[in-house]
Amino acid sequence: MLTTLLIFFPLAAALLIFVLKSKYSHVIALTAACAELIISAVAVYQFKTGGSELLRANYQWIAQIGLSYFVDMDGISLLLVLLTTGLVPFIILSSFGRSFSKPSTFYGLILVMQMALVGVFVAQDGLLFYLFWEVALIPIYFICLIWGGENRGKITFKFFVYTLAGSLLMLIALIYLYLHTPGVHSFDADALYAAGASLSYPEQSLIFWFLFAAFAVKMPVFPFHTWQPDTYSVAPTQGTMLLSGIMLKMGIYGVIRWLIPVVPAGVITWGLTAVLISVIGIIYASCIAIVQKDFKRLIAYSSIAHVGLIAAGLFTLSTTGLQGAMIQMISHGIVVVGMFFIIDVVYDRTKTTALANLGGIRNVAPQLATAFVIVLLGSVALPLTSGFIGEFLLINSVFQYHQWLGVAAGLTIILGAVYMLRTFQKSMSGETNSLTASFTDLTWNEKAVLYPLALLIILIGVYPAPILAISEPAVAKLLELYSPITAIR
Amino acid sequence: MNALYIVCGLGLTALAAELFNARKILSILMVIGLAVAIGVTIPQLGTSISYFTNMVVIDNFSMAFSILIMTVTILWFWMAQDYFNSDLDHYTDRASLILFTVAGGMLMASFNNMAILFLGIEVLSLSLYTLAGSKRDSLASNEAAFKYFLMGSFATGFLLLGIALVYGATKSFDIQTIAVNVILNSSTLPAFFYVGVLLILVGLAFKISAVPFHFWAPDVYSGSPTSVTAFMSTVVKIAAVAAFVKVFSVCFSHIAPSWSFVLKIIMILTLAVPNLIAAAQDNVKRMLAYSSVGHVGYILLAFIAQPETSTSSIFYYLCAYSVASITAFAVLLQVEKSSSGTDIVHFNGLFKRNPLLAVGLTIALLSLAGIPPLAGFFGKYLVFIQAIDHGLISLTILAIVTSLMGAYYYFRVIIAMYLQEPAGDSLSVSASQKALIVILVALMFALAVLPDYLLGLF
Numbered sequence: 001m002l003t004t005l006l007i008f009f010p011l012a013a014a015l016l017i018f019v020l021k022s023k024y025s026h027v028i029a030l031t032a033a034c035a036e037l038i039i040s041a042v043a044v045y046q047f048k049t050g051g052s053e054l055l056r057a058n059y060q061w062i063a064q065i066g067l068s069y070f071v072d073m074d075g076i077s078l079l080l081v082l083l084t085t086g087l088v089p090f091i092i093l094s095s096f097g098r099s100f101s102k103p104s105t106f107y108g109l110i111l112v113m114q115m116a117l118v119g120v121f122v123a124q125d126g127l128l129f130y131l132f133w134e135v136a137l138i139p140i141y142f143i144c145l146i147w148g149g150e151n152r153g154k155i156t157f158k159f160f161v162y163t164l165a166g167s168l169l170m171l172i173a174l175i176y177l178y179l180h181t182p183g184v185h186s187f188d189a190d191a192l193y194a195a196g197a198s199l200s201y202p203e204q205s206l207i208f209w210f211l212f213a214a215f216a217v218k219m220p221v222f223p224f225h226t227w228q229p230d231t232y233s234v235a236p237t238q239g240t241m242l243l244s245g246i247m248l249k250m251g252i253y254g255v256i257r258w259l260i261p262v263v264p265a266g267v268i269t270w271g272l273t274a275v276l277i278s279v280i281g282i283i284y285a286s287c288i289a290i291v292q293k294d295f296k297r298l299i300a301y302s303s304i305a306h307v308g309l310i311a312a313g314l315f316t317l318s319t320t321g322l323q324g325a326m327i328q329m330i331s332h333g334i335v336v337v338g339m340f341f342i343i344d345v346v347y348d349r350t351k352t353t354a355l356a357n358l359g360g361i362r363n364v365a366p367q368l369a370t371a372f373v374i375v376l377l378g379s380v381a382l383p384l385t386s387g388f389i390g391e392f393l394l395i396n397s398v399f400q401y402h403q404w405l406g407v408a409a410g411l412t413i414i415l416g417a418v419y420m421l422r423t424f425q426k427s428m429s430g431e432t433n434s435l436t437a438s439f440t441d442l443t444w445n446e447k448a449v450l451y452p453l454a455l456l457i458i459l460i461g462v463y464p465a466p467i468l469a470i471s472e473p474a475v476a477k478l479l480e481l482y483s484p485i486t487a488i489r
Numbered sequence: 490m491n492a493l494y495i496v497c498g499l500g501l502t503a504l505a506a507e508l509f510n511a512r513k514i515l516s517i518l519m520v521i522g523l524a525v526a527i528g529v530t531i532p533q534l535g536t537s538i539s540y541f542t543n544m545v546v547i548d549n550f551s552m553a554f555s556i557l558i559m560t561v562t563i564l565w566f567w568m569a570q571d572y573f574n575s576d577l578d579h580y581t582d583r584a585s586l587i588l589f590t591v592a593g594g595m596l597m598a599s600f601n602n603m604a605i606l607f608l609g610i611e612v613l614s615l616s617l618y619t620l621a622g623s624k625r626d627s628l629a630s631n632e633a634a635f636k637y638f639l640m641g642s643f644a645t646g647f648l649l650l651g652i653a654l655v656y657g658a659t660k661s662f663d664i665q666t667i668a669v670n671v672i673l674n675s676s677t678l679p680a681f682f683y684v685g686v687l688l689i690l691v692g693l694a695f696k697i698s699a700v701p702f703h704f705w706a707p708d709v710y711s712g713s714p715t716s717v718t719a720f721m722s723t724v725v726k727i728a729a730v731a732a733f734v735k736v737f738s739v740c741f742s743h744i745a746p747s748w749s750f751v752l753k754i755i756m757i758l759t760l761a762v763p764n765l766i767a768a769a770q771d772n773v774k775r776m777l778a779y780s781s782v783g784h785v786g787y788i789l790l791a792f793i794a795q796p797e798t799s800t801s802s803i804f805y806y807l808c809a810y811s812v813a814s815i816t817a818f819a820v821l822l823q824v825e826k827s828s829s830g831t832d833i834v835h836f837n838g839l840f841k842r843n844p845l846l847a848v849g850l851t852i853a854l855l856s857l858a859g860i861p862p863l864a865g866f867f868g869k870y871l872v873f874i875q876a877i878d879h880g881l882i883s884l885t886i887l888a889i890v891t892s893l894m895g896a897y898y899y900f901r902v903i904i905a906m907y908l909q910e911p912a913g914d915s916l917s918v919s920a921s922q923k924a925l926i927v928i929l930v931a932l933m934f935a936l937a938v939l940p941d942y943l944l945g946l947f
Binding site: 062063130131134135137138142146153157160168169171178179 | 801840855860861862866867870871873874877878882885886889892893896897900903904907908940941944945
C-alpha cells in the first residue's frame with residue numbers, strides 16, 4: 001500500500017500542477033517532493049521495524065498476457081527509492097530563481113519522472129518493470145527537448161533511439177523468458193528467475209546480451225555511451241541531474257534485479273567480458289575527461305568512469321562488489337547532482353562553461369568554492385567522504401576477481417584526482433578575469449541545495465553502516481544463487 | 490443483424506434527408522443511429538446466429554469487428570464536421586456514402602459465403618471511390634478516385650477469379666464447406682485450387698494494402714480529402730483485415746504451408762518498405778499513409794505466427810491503431826485548416842500555438858510508435874509475444890527494427906512541434922474538437938489499462 005502511494009502520489013501532484021497551471025507550480029512541486037520524501041521515510045521505518053508486508057501489493061492486471069501489478073521493496077529497492085525521493089526535492093529546489101518558459105509543464109514532468117523512477121525500483125513483475133522503464137523515458141525526453149540547449153533536437157533524438165533500441169531488446173528477452181516460465185506463464189520475478197535458470201547455455205548467453213545491451217545503454221557503459229556526453233551537456237540542469245543522479249541507476253538496478261539472478265550461467269560465462277569492457281570504459285572515459293575543455297562535458301565523462309567501476313563491481317558477483325555498488329550509487333547520485341548544480345551556478349553568473357574562460361572564482365565566491373571542494377573530494381574518493389567507501393569496496397572486489405583488472409580499475413582514483421583537481425584550479429583558483437570578477441556568491445536557495453548535499457557526502461563517508469545494513473540481507477539473498485558456483489572457483 | 494439493418498436504414502435516411510431539408514441534424518442523427526446499432530449488438534455478444542440460408546453468420550467475431558467499425562465511425566463523424574459543412578450541397582450524399590461503406594465493412598466481417606464477401610467488398614469500395622473524389626475541384630482528389638477505382642477493380646477481379654477457382658475445386662461458396670472440403674481432400678486438390686488461393690490472397694492483400702500491392706495507397710490517401718483519408722485508414726482497414734483474417738483462418742488454415750511462405754514475404758516487405766519510405770516523407774499526411782501501410786505488417790506477423798488464434802491480438806491492435814490514427818488525423822485536420830498544408834513545417838511550434846493539439850498528437854504518435862504505457866505498445870507486445878512463441882525470433886527482431894524506424898519519423902513531427910519556431914499565430918479550436926481530443930487521449934490510456942475485456946471477446 002505504502003509502495004503504491006509512493007508511486008502514484010507524484011503522479012497525482014503532477015496532474016494537479018498540469019491542471020492548475022499556477023504561477024506557484026515550483027512551490028507545489030517542492031511541497032509534493034518533500035511529502036514524497038516523508039512517505040519514503042515512513043517506508044524505511046516500516047522496513048526496519050518488520051512491517052515489510054505493508055510495502056507489498058500484488059493485483060492481477062491483464063490476465064491474458066500475464067501482467068500483474070506486483071510491487072515490493074527489499075533493501076536494494078528501498079535504498080534506490082530513498083535516493084530518488086531524497087534527490088528530487090534538491091533538483092526542484094535547484095531550479096528556483098532561474099527563469100524558463102512553461103514552468104507548470106516543467107515541474108509536472110519532473111514529478112512524472114519521479115513516479116516512473118520509483119516504479120522501476122519497486123516493480124517485481126518483469127513487464128511492469130519494463131512499462132515503468134519506458135515511461136521514465138518520456139518525461140526526460142521532453143524536458144531535454146523543450147528546455148534544452150543548442151542542437152537539442154538531434155541530440156535528444158539520438159538519446160531516445162539508443163535507449164529505445166536497448167529496451168526493445170530487453171522486451172524480447174523478457175517475452176522469451178515469460179514463454180519459458182513453468183506452469184501458467186507469468187512475469188513474476190521468481191517465475192522469470194526459474195525460467196532463466198532452466199534455459200540451455202546458448203539461450204542464456206543470448207538473453208544475457210539482450211538484457212545487458214538495454215542496461216548498458218542506460219548506464220552507460222563503454223561502448224554504448226556515445227549518446228551520453230552530448231545529452232548531458234544539452235539538457236537543462238535539472239534534466240542532467242535527473243539523468244545522471246537517478247536515471248543511470250536504473251541501468252545498474254536492472255543488472256542487479258533483472259540480469260544477475262535471471263541467467264546465472266550467462267552471467268558467469270560473460271562476467272569477465274563485462275568486467276573487462278567496464279574497466280576499459282573507466283580508463284577511456286577518464287582519459288577523455290582529462291582533456292575536456294568544457295566543465296559540463298568533463299563531468300559527463302567522469303560519470304561514465306564512475307559508472308564503469310560500479311558495473312565492474314557488479315559482475316564480480318561478490319558481496320563486496322554489490323555492497324560497494326549500492327553505496328557508490330547513493331554517493332554518486334549526491335555528488336553528481338551537487339557537481340552539476342555548481343556548474344549551473346557558474347553558468348548562471350558567467351554564461352559559460354568553458355574552463356578557459358573561468359578562474360579566480362574562489363576569490364569572489366568563497367562559499368561556492370568551499371562547497372565545490374567538498375563535492376570534489378567526494379568525487380575523487382578521499383577517505384571520510386562517501387565516495388571513498390564505495391570506490392574502495394568496488395576496487396577491492398575487482399581486484400579479488402582479477403588482479404590486473406583490479407589494478408587498472410584502481411587507476412580511476414588517480415585519473416579522477418587529475419581531472420578534478422585540474423578543473424578546480426582552472427575554475428576556482430588563479431586570478432579573476434572579466435567574466436568572473438563580478439561573480440556573486442551563493443543565494444539562499446543555492447545554499448539550501450549545496451550545503452545539505454555536502455553534509456551528506458561527509459556523513460555517509462564517516463558513518464556508512466546504516467546504508468550498508470539496509471541492503472545487506474537483500475544482497476546476501478541475491479548471491480545465495482551463486483554460492484555453489486563461487487565456492488568451486 | 491439488426492445493427493446492419495439500422496446502418497443500411499441510416500444510409501437511406503441520409504439520402505432522404507435532402508428532401509426534408511434536415512441537413513442540420515443529420516450528423517447527430519447518424520451518430521445516434523450508430524450508437525443505437527452498437528447498443529443492440531452488445532447484448533448479443535456470446536451468441537452465434539446465421540441468416541439468409543447460412544450466408545451471413547453473426548458471431549462474436551463479426552459483432553466485435555462491427556462494433557469497432559461503428560465506434561470508430563462515430564468518432565470519425567465527430568472529427569469530420571468540417572468535411573460535411575464545407576460543401577452543403579453534398580452533405581447528405583457524403584453521409585449516406587459513409588453509412589453504406591460502414592454497411593459494406595460490417596458485411597466483410599460477417600460473411601459466411603464468398604458471395605457475401607464479394608458483395609461487402611463492392612458495397613464498401615464503390616462508396617469509397619466516390620468519397621475519394623468528393624473534392625471535385627481538386628486535381629489530387631480526382632486522381633485519387635480514379636487510381637483507387639482502377640486498382641480496386643483490378644484487385645476485385647483477382648479476388649473474383651480466385652473465388653471461382655476455389656469454387657471449381659471445392660464446389661461451394663460457403664466458407665465452412667470449403668474448409669471441410671479442404672481438410673477431407675487435402676491430398677487430391679487440383680493445382681488450380683492453389684492458384685485460386687493465391688489469387689484470393691493477392692486480391693485481399695490489395696485491400697489491406699500490403700506490399701507489393703500497396704502502390705495505390707499513398708497516392709489515394711494523400712489525394713483524398715483528409716477526412717476521407719482518416720476514414721480509409723481506420724474503418725476501411727479494419728473491415729479489410731477482418732475479411733482477410735476470416736478467409737484465411739477459416740478456409741485455408743489447413744493448407745497454411747502452401748501460402749504462408751508467400752505471406753511471409755509479403756509481411757517482411759510490408760514491414761520494411763513503407764517504414765523506410767515514410768522516413769523520407771516531408772508531408773505528414775503522406776507519412777501517415779505510409780505508416781498505416783506499415784502497421785499492416787505487424788498484423789500480418791501476428792497472423793502468420795498463429796492463423797487460428799491470433800484474432801484477439803489483431804483485434805486489439807486494430808483498436809489501438811484506429812484510436813491513435815483518428816487522433817492524429819483530428820489534429821492534422823485542424824492544422825490543415827489553419828495553415829492550408831500538411832507538411833512538417835506546418836507543424837512547427839504547434840506546442841506554442843495550441844498545446845492541447847500538440848500534446849494530443851504527441852500521445853497519438855507515441856502510441857503508434859508503440860511506446861508504453863499507451864495502447865499501441867500493448868498491441869505490438871501482443872504481436873511480439875505471439876511471434877516469439879512460435880519461434881519467429883528473427884522476424885520479431887525485424888519488426889523491432891522497423892518500430893525504431895517508425896519512432897524516427899514520428900519523432901520528426903514531435904520535434905518540429907516542440908522545437909521549431911511557430912509557423913503561425915496561436916491556433917484556436919472549437920470546443921467540440923477539444924473535447925474529442927481529450928476523449929481520444931483518455932481512450933488511448935484506457936485501452937492500455939483495461940484490455941482484458943477486448944481480449945476476452947474471442
